[in-house]
Amino acid sequence: MMFITNRPSTSTLEITPAVNQAVKDFQRLSVDDQLGLLWGMYQNLGCSLAPTPAGAARLFLTQGLLHQIKQMPSNQQLAMMHGLLRETDTPISRQYGLFTLKTKLAFWTQLFDWMSTGEVSPVAITYPLSSSATLLLRAMASLELNEQISLFHWIVDQMGVAPLAA
Template sequence: MTYTATNPATILNNQAVDVTSVTARFQRLSTDDKLGLLWVAYTEIGRSITPAATGAARLQFAEGILNQVKQMSQDEQLKFMRDLVKKVSTPITRAYGTLTNNTKLAFWYQLAELMESGVVIPVPPYYKLTQEANNALVAIQNLDFNQQITVLRNAVVDMGVDPLA
């Protein structure tokens, strides 16, 4: 699947693009738009995210959560992902909340890999980003690599439930 937008300058209304505004754009999306955007972002720019995400993270701390997700039905997997985004307090979203920022980034990369391989519920082949989600994707793509990683990290850090909060 290829996701592109025509005339990104028009979509961004010639506004200065920075990490804060792009993160805010992501945060305004619906739950399913956030999940769709993460999927597309990881498939479109994921190959360059891999070293940054997994190299800095202690993914072994996320393995237990990933293994639990693998054991769920596809409906339960989708519910889990939606619960993470909506910050619904469950044992598994609280476990996610204890992960470090970089481990959360690596977790989502691994989850996308599992989705791509079919182990976790995949995004339907007919899926298309909404206009709002596509605009956010274009904004992310217009950032430099480090800024892209920061926006994605900001997006996934804000998910789940911190049991200590």
């Protein structure tokens, strides 16, 4: 069973019924809970998300955008992250929307690394999840590893705006 979206995917993820339900539950959360949950998933999955290094080409593609974000005040960084999750049409969301899934994963890996060191607003790290988000994070952790990875990939892939979509 595939989760239907109005937007083409840059990947061919297999979405099981359990992942489909988790996607629906994720979409019902507030954007702050979504961001905090994304951090929790990232922490739980660790190196399982990208079995191979991001590669110089992917990092090069993301560096301009990432450094632009790094230079923003904290409140603008948060607004940018919200914009990606809400698929708000902004220059950053459009640029992100052009990335492949692996490049989007490299983007978030670097962003989360910077959150960990305080170079970017650590809002995803410090946000206290609501009870609904906490329950969903526990439910996601009980999924099979490949389902957890597919879910994280789907979330990251759907963010931003696909500027070339009809």
